[in-house]
Structure formats: C-alpha cells, structure tokens
Amino acid sequence: MTAVAFLFDVLAYSAVFVLVGLGLGIIASMMGIFNFAHGEFVLLGAYTVYLFEQHGLPVWCGMLAAPLVVALVGLLLERIAIRRFYATPVVAMLGTYAIGLSLREGVRTLLAGQFYNVTAPLVGSFALGELSVSRWRTAVILITLLVMLGCYALLTQTRMGLQVRAALENPALARASGISTARVYAATFAFGAGLAGLAGGLMVPIYSLSADMGVPFLIKSFLAVMLGGMGSFDGAVAGSALVGGSSAALPWFIKPVVADVLVFLIAIAIVKLRPDGLLSHWRR
Amino acid sequence: MAERNGSDPQSLARRMFLERAGLLGGTVAVGGGSYLLNPKGAWAADPIRVGIATDLTGPISWGGVPNANVARMVIEDINAAGGLLGRPLQMILEDTATNEAFAVTKVRKLVQKDKVDVVFGGITSSMRNAIKDTIVNRGKTLYIYPQLYEGRECTPYLFCTGPTPAQQCDTFIPWLIKNGGKKFYLPSADYVWPHVLNEYARKTIEKHGGEVVGEEYFPVDHNEYSATVNKIMSSGVNVVFNTTISPGVAALFKQLSDAGFSKKGGRLACVYYDENALNITSANEVEGLASCLDYFKAVNDPYGAKLQEKYTKLYGTKNSFTAGSGSTGMYRGIRLWAESVKEARSVKREEVAAALDHAKLLDGPGGPCEMVPGTRHVKMNMYTAVAKGGKYEIVEKSNGAVLPGECLKS
Numbered sequence: 001m002t003a004v005a006f007l008f009d010v011l012a013y014s015a016v017f018v019l020v021g022l023g024l025g026i027i028a029s030m031m032g033i034f035n036f037a038h039g040e041f042v043l044l045g046a047y048t049v050y051l052f053e054q055h056g057l058p059v060w061c062g063m064l065a066a067p068l069v070v071a072l073v074g075l076l077l078e079r080i081a082i083r084r085f086y087a088t089p090v091v092a093m094l095g096t097y098a099i100g101l102s103l104r105e106g107v108r109t110l111l112a113g114q115f116y117n118v119t120a121p122l123v124g125s126f127a128l129g130e131l132s133v134s135r136w137r138t139a140v141i142l143i144t145l146l147v148m149l150g151c152y153a154l155l156t157q158t159r160m161g162l163q164v165r166a167a168l169e170n171p172a173l174a175r176a177s178g179i180s181t182a183r184v185y186a187a188t189f190a191f192g193a194g195l196a197g198l199a200g201g202l203m204v205p206i207y208s209l210s211a212d213m214g215v216p217f218l219i220k221s222f223l224a225v226m227l228g229g230m231g232s233f234d235g236a237v238a239g240s241a242l243v244g245g246s247s248a249a250l251p252w253f254i255k256p257v258v259a260d261v262l263v264f265l266i267a268i269a270i271v272k273l274r275p276d277g278l279l280s281h282w283r284r
Numbered sequence: 285m286a287e288r289n290g291s292d293p294q295s296l297a298r299r300m301f302l303e304r305a306g307l308l309g310g311t312v313a314v315g316g317g318s319y320l321l322n323p324k325g326a327w328a329a330d331p332i333r334v335g336i337a338t339d340l341t342g343p344i345s346w347g348g349v350p351n352a353n354v355a356r357m358v359i360e361d362i363n364a365a366g367g368l369l370g371r372p373l374q375m376i377l378e379d380t381a382t383n384e385a386f387a388v389t390k391v392r393k394l395v396q397k398d399k400v401d402v403v404f405g406g407i408t409s410s411m412r413n414a415i416k417d418t419i420v421n422r423g424k425t426l427y428i429y430p431q432l433y434e435g436r437e438c439t440p441y442l443f444c445t446g447p448t449p450a451q452q453c454d455t456f457i458p459w460l461i462k463n464g465g466k467k468f469y470l471p472s473a474d475y476v477w478p479h480v481l482n483e484y485a486r487k488t489i490e491k492h493g494g495e496v497v498g499e500e501y502f503p504v505d506h507n508e509y510s511a512t513v514n515k516i517m518s519s520g521v522n523v524v525f526n527t528t529i530s531p532g533v534a535a536l537f538k539q540l541s542d543a544g545f546s547k548k549g550g551r552l553a554c555v556y557y558d559e560n561a562l563n564i565t566s567a568n569e570v571e572g573l574a575s576c577l578d579y580f581k582a583v584n585d586p587y588g589a590k591l592q593e594k595y596t597k598l599y600g601t602k603n604s605f606t607a608g609s610g611s612t613g614m615y616r617g618i619r620l621w622a623e624s625v626k627e628a629r630s631v632k633r634e635e636v637a638a639a640l641d642h643a644k645l646l647d648g649p650g651g652p653c654e655m656v657p658g659t660r661h662v663k664m665n666m667y668t669a670v671a672k673g674g675k676y677e678i679v680e681k682s683n684g685a686v687l688p689g690e691c692l693k694s
Contacts, residue, residue: 119566248510257501
C-alpha cells in the first residue's frame, strides 16, 4: 500500500511540475530567453481562479479562463517589453524578473498579503484499499497527460507547429519563407504563459493562494529546463518530471530539509555530466 | 504636423504633467514607509514618542497589519482620555517588511533619529532577535514584544506580552491526550520557534504518558507533504501537533484532510491558529483543529466583545483582532506600559521598567493579566478552542491565570 501511495505522490507532484516546466521550456527553447516572470504567470492563473470563485462563478470556469487570461497578459507583455529583449538574454532575465516582481507585488497588494483558499471542483478523496486518494490530484494527473499530448501534437502535427519549429531552427530562413517570426514568437510566448496560467489554476486548490506561490516553482522549473536541455519539448517534460519526481520522492527516505538541497545537487551533477540535456544521448 | 511639434505648449504641459505624475508616483512607491500619527487637538506639552515596528508588508503582514491597527486604536484612546502625564502620545510607525536586515535600519531610525521612548513590535522570533540589540543595548530604549513565542527571551528591558510554551502546552497537551490520543507527530517549519517549542512540547507529552512518533522539519515554503502524511496515516498517530507556518501549512492541512486524518479520528493541533488563520484553508479541512491561545472571539467576554466591535468599526473584518497574530499582546503591551508610565510619573527607561515589572490590567480581551515580577513575562488566562464549521468553540478555560514559566532565576 505504501508503494502505491509513494507512486501516486511522485506522479501527482511531477504532473504539477511538468505543467509549469513545459511553459517555461517552450519559451526558453523558442526564444532562447529564460522567463523569470513565469512563477508570476502561475500566480496570475491561480488568482484568476480565485477571482471567479469570489464572484460566485464555478471554479472550473475559472480554470478554463485562467490559461486564456494569462496568455493574453503574456501576449501584451511580449508586445510591450519582452520582444525588445530577444537579442540580449541577460537583459531578458533581468527584465522578466522585474516584470515578475511587479506582478507579484501587485497581486500581494490586491490580496493584502493574506492567504486564500480555493475549493477544488472535485472535493474529497476515493478509497483505494485502505488508501485515500485525492480526487483532484488524480484529475490534475490526467489533465497534465492530456495537455502534454496536446502540446506534442500541436508542435509536431500542425502547420503552426511547423512554423514554430522553423522559426526556432533558422529564423532568417523562416522569415525568407514568408513566416512572420515576430508573430510566431508572440504566439509562442503567449502559449507558454497560458500553460503557466493553467498550471496555476489547477494547483491553487491543492496549495493555497498567496503572492509567493509561484516562486518555488520558478526556481525548480528553471532547474528542470536546464536539466532537460534547451530547445526540446521532450527534454523539458523529462527534466520537469525528474525534478518534480525527486522533490516528491526524496522526503520519503531522508529529512525534507536535506532533500530540498539534494534535488539541486543531483540536478547540478546531471547538468555537469550531460550539458546538452537529459535526452541528448537518444536524440543524436 | 502641429500635434507632433515638441514646442507646442500643450505638448509641453503634457510632458510636465507626466514628469510630475511620475515623480509623485515614485515618491508614493519608494518613499514613505513610515507613518506619523500626530495627536489631534492642541497640546502644550511635548509628545511622548511611541515607536511601532511591524511587518506591514511581506509574508507576515497578515499579523503586522492588525498589530499596527491595534496600536493606533489604543494610542488614540489614550490621547482622547488626556494622554499620559499631561503629554500626548505620538505614534511613529515603521514597516519592517518581514525582512530582518531592512528592519534593523528602520528600528535604528526610530531609536536614533525619532528618539522614541518605547518600541513595540516584531512578530516572528527571528525579527525579535534581529532588532532587539539595536533597541535595547545600543539604543538604550525599552522594547515590548507582543507575539506568542518559544520562550527563553530574558534580555533586560525586553518585555514579552504574548503566551509562552508553558502557557500554550501545560493545559493544552493533557487535553489533547484526553481528546485525541497518546501518539503525537510534530511536523514543523525549520526555524527557531518550532525547534524550541517542540523541545518543550515533547517534554510535556512524555510527562503525561504520551509518545512522539515523529518530529520533522521542513523549509518554510515546503508544499509536498505526502511522505509525512503517509507516515502519519500508517503509524496510527492520534495527534498532529503542527508548527509549520504559512505558506507551507496550507498544503499540509489539505493533504492531511485528503488522506482522511481527522475523519478517521485524528486530532489536528496548532497553537498559533486563530480566527485569521482559518482563512488559510477551507473550513472542512481544519474541522476539529484545536488551538490554545490567550483569547478567542468565542470567549465572548464583555470587554473583548466591546473591543471587537470598536476594532471592526474602525478597520473592518479583513485583518481582524485576534490572539495568534500578536494583536492581543500588542493591546496588553501598550496598556501595561501606559499604566507603568503613570505609576513611574516618567518615561525614563529604568523607571518605567521598574513599574512595568509588576504592572497589572484588571480587564482586557480574555480577562485580566499581570507581569510576573522579575521575569518580564505576563501571567494570563488561556483558552483551548476547537474549530467547528469555520468558527471556534471554547472547550476548556484555564483555572485562572497561567504562569509563563520563563526567566525564573536571576
């Protein structure tokens, strides 16, 4: 029974991380910039769901709206500020960090520094033998799987995906072939932001809403993308799953405070051994 | 085109407006941070300066905001009643922003530039430890700390007006053993308060025939507790005595609730949980949670009820007047200090401290209280309450005032 609980735990936590890491990974590999406001996009998604609940609308409506709202915010930010950073990745990090800080403090003001609670659309747990399994966490695992498949299909099977990959591989040639890379970048950024919004919306009932909720996710997702290697979809997924999975698994065996540090140590070791990303061996 | 011409007076005016708006916005955003409440009306005498240093922003602002509100309310009351020694009180409020390094400079300003006669504030123990030296030793100023804490603070001229581990555990833990069971689990945040409190709690649990099955420390923002929840569920733990704090605590309580801990007869306990904390998770997730504090709204004493009414009228219900955020300690602290100033007929540190050493309040939220001479800690009533449907019900009241049990020798 313990083994089942353990597996479910690892799966549930990895799912949340994959959702966050995927958005960050897509933006990082497309534009070559790390979006340090990603944690705040997660926060905005959560905040959207909270607003829906506050106004008496169903929570699941908020969860549908969260990715759209955050994608829109992402699009706006990309048009105003982020597109100016593409040439200078270091400035981009600082710039997005500043944007994130403004968003976070803005939400903090709106929440008056308090913590709020959002009720999940599926409350309670179901019994699996003697084990109680949270319904909502199960739903999050399933939704993550669907989103992952959807993203994969979008990138590999559609015309838009082809344009996106073209703009990634060779921007100059893509532009010469009549693809508006500016538009593709904007759309990709909005898409990545939307994924973060979805992640925030889905995870807010599991944790609770506070201005700092995105911060730990940003740092670990950053690590996940480094692990997975820039420029690949499956790399970001694998990296996120590894970071999420080990974050959940290690406290079963060692002290949680040590586990938190160990996750980073393991990740640094892997980055050192495989600087091109986890899956580089299979890809080439 | 005319509209595009830079020398167009309209455009110039617009630019100046933008510049000034920017300047104003910048001042509002960056500057300030401190707030002065000048006494109303005409006063002949110099004001007595009261420094309040608390976390108006940052993760602990849920406690700092009501702390500042309470201070303002009490100080306005005292001024309305004629001030102290014929002098009005002037409140100087500094935001310590839940940041110890930043707080030290703010407190230094209070002590050195504003030359305050007393400082109230600090919520977390790490904050108290960071600012106390600047106030008490280098600043030679009286310091009153309002929040419940881990004890062992015996610095001269530092008075603590919140509950100590003895006050929160001595009656509470026997109650938990009776109304929960003997097997305890101690999930905790990794900082000074949980470590020291757990030491005391463990001793008390073992003294009353209980057993600590596990004691674990997590980073403050930890959010994945499945391993711990599994250990709790599989080892037949009766009582989870929690000292994790926000933001991590929400995830822990949710995951315990999902695993059915309370439904299967387990008892959740947390000694800082008050009415404000009930907003952290939804009501059904903390149903049956037990807490032990010096005041709950449910105590419904006439004095407390009147205070509540007044506070709510002034500041609303968003950051309400509760014990877990140090608001009752702040109330008690300012009142006790004011009594001491009256008795000492002075605001000098030595004289006020000598009077404060045996100061008493005949009434207050939750009942009367008094300093235990020689210890700089307060003896007060304690209440055990259980959360039911998003509210507390008092299940046990201490038999008179409980001793703080701190700084006994010396």
